[in-house]
Amino acid sequence: MAETVKIGKAYRVVLPAEFREQFALQEGESLSAEIEDGRLVLTPLREKQRAIQARYAGRFPGLLDELYAERRAEAQRE
Numbered sequence: 001m002a003e004t005v006k007i008g009k010a011y012r013v014v015l016p017a018e019f020r021e022q023f024a025l026q027e028g029e030s031l032s033a034e035i036e037d038g039r040l041v042l043t044p045l046r047e048k049q050r051a052i053q054a055r056y057a058g059r060f061p062g063l064l065d066e067l068y069a070e071r072r073a074e075a076q077r078e
Helices: 017-022 045-056 063-077
Strands: 031-036 039-044
Touching: 031 045, 039 045
Parallel strands: none
Antiparallel strands: 031 039
């Protein structure tokens, strides 16, 4: 699907409602902007975070539990 958008004042681009709805974008949400094969690609930051989490899922068993335990202990000391 392709849509034409214009660059406005302060280089702002308004995404069409259909795009915002399809990706459940909210006002103020962060997007990652990258150049891929000469194209500008916008990706919701939450999608990039999910991809990173999926990539490393299960690689460090118990590490999060250790981190949580350390943070709880620090909080109790304060």
